[in-house]
Amino acid sequence: MRRVTVNCSSNYDVVIGKGILDETGRLTKQVCPKAQKVLIVSESNVAPLYMDRVKSSLTGEGFAVFEYVFEAGEQSKNIASISGMWGVMASNGFTRTDIVLALGGGVTGDMAGFAAATFLRGIKVIQVPTSLLAMVDACIGGKTGIDLPQGKNQVGAFHQPSIVIEDTSCLDTLPDSVFTEGMGEVLKYAYIMDTELYEILSGAEDKADIRKNLDLIEDIIARCAYDKAYVIGEDENDNGLRQTLNFGHTVGHVIERDSNFTLAHGVCVAKGMGIIIRASVLSGKLDKDKADKMISLIEAYGLPSEDDITPEEAREGVLNDKKKRGDTISVILVTDIGRSEICKMTADEFLQFLKRK
Ligand SMILES: NC(=O)c1ccc[n+]([C@@H]2O[C@H](COP(=O)([O-])OP(=O)(O)OC[C@H]3O[C@@H](n4cnc5c(N)ncnc54)[C@H](O)[C@@H]3O)[C@@H](O)[C@H]2O)c1
Ligand SMILES: [Zn+2]
Known part of the structure; x- marks a missing residue:
């Protein structure tokens, strides 16, 4: 134990x-x-x-x-x-x-x-x-x-x-699709804060079938629990570091809502991460090689990394989202594998950011 x-x-x-x-x-x-x-x-x-x-x-x-x-x-x-x-x-x-x-x-x-x-x-x-x-x-x-x-x-x-x-x-x-969905949140920890977890996930053989390797899954769960515990210890009330756990969620929530919740949460988070990763490369915030690795890992675990939501739809949706504080939106960017930052943008800056893709 x-x-x-x-x-x-x-x-x-x-x-x-x-x-x-x-x-x-x-x-x-x-x-x-x-x-x-x-x-x-x-x-x-x-x-x-x-x-x-x-x-x-x-x-x-x-x-x-x-x-x-x-x-x-x-x-x-x-x-x-x-x-x-x-x-x-x-x-x-x-x-x-x-x-x-x-x-x-x-x-x-x-x-x-x-x-x-x-x-x-x-x-x-x-x-x-x-x-x-x-x-x-x-x-x-x-x-x-x-x-x-x-x-x-x-x-x-x-x-x-x-x-x-x-x-x-x-x-x-757990049904396969529900397991896969959970991997969306696992990848999130790797990308925002945990390079070792990234190494484990990218080095795993047979990624599509990882659930069969229960020992490895247990290691992964323990790492994620440790990461979440660390974040909660630093920022229990969600005023700073805890917001980085929303990586992929800002756009992901809009996709989830627009699908009338027919798309699973973890699937929408994966799509949201993919969209932000691509836009980050084009705005010079993230190296293309690293972005490509992150995108292929999302897909290797059976999750989508794209969606046909337009930047305008994303902006509209985000304006109704609770992550909007005052006039700015807190967008979580991954600047390197295992490193993230909170980037405050106005709705129009967010639109421009997404439009680069
Ligand atoms: N409190 C938080 O910090 C936080 C963070 C992320 C998500 N959430 C919330 O969590 C919910 C999503 O969680 P979820 O994906 O676990 O949803 P869920 O509770 O609906 O479970 C997903 C599906 O898996 C089934 N299931 C669960 N465990 C099973 C098992 N061992 N064997 C067979 N079937 C099993 C459930 O019956 C359900 O059909 C959302 O409501 C979301 O808002 C909360
Ligand atoms: Zn989530």
Whole structure:
């Protein structure tokens, strides 16, 4: 079992290992010794696979366990689901020392975290991510929330977990397309901050089938967890360094929204990274050879690096995006493999930047 510590307003560990789902009860007891009740939040794809193991591990340690299972998918990430979770906790006498445990992908983690952040003005949350994207990104760092009809993640709270338990063998059941999508976020860490991760990813044999090499995947997940922990430790509240995690996301979000969320998040991030990488070369910010390597690696992992969105559409979309602060947009540029910078641009400068391609 590996351990990565996140040092922020409340320090916690990310533990990573094969089969550690069965340790959930013991690990929960260690970090929340006063808790008596646990609400496991999960969804219709993940609960049939893993609920029983997590539940028996928790009951084995004497916890009273309750469940809230919602229909899998982003369309469930709304206030009705949260209200359902609040209802189960309220009817069963949950107190401030009790726990919400998220068992699932990023949708589950964001919602369970938000229900925990708001119930009784904040109870504990434990993250047990089961998708690659949630393991490397979503479940670390305390961003929680739900979508509104007007946009994704419009309501939320910062609420750090007490522990993050990552059982890498859960990835065995992840559909191929969902795994590939998670690789979009993995590549992001390599490009913005982690040359060693880049070396691992570019040196891996059989990239399209990397998921079969579980030991390597575990190394990669641990590196990403370490990278995210570092960023959160430096900038928990998203005022500086944390914004670099948005590399590829500014344009990616617009593509995602314009597809009516039919395109997966990680796929849109890959496209967004490709678009920014190409534009960076043309504006003299990034060496062409390096850009070519980054683009081919995105494609080697089965992800697209282009989209037919026009610079004008991207500018329009970004103006509605939350990354716009005041009159400027924070665009994350990679200036070398493993190095990034936050570049403030007006909407028109952003348009000109994209138009160079
Ligand atoms: N809080 C953050 O910092 C943060 C960061 C990035 C993304 N997010 C959020 O995360 C969400 C995307 O996360 P996601 O891609 O994990 O989505 P998801 O939770 O919808 O999971 C993707 C799909 O994989 C299935 N699944 C998950 N684990 C499985 C397993 N082990 N076996 C079989 N199927 C499994 C799910 O049922 C779903 O169909 C978005 O809502 C996004 O806004 C949050
Ligand atoms: Zn993302």
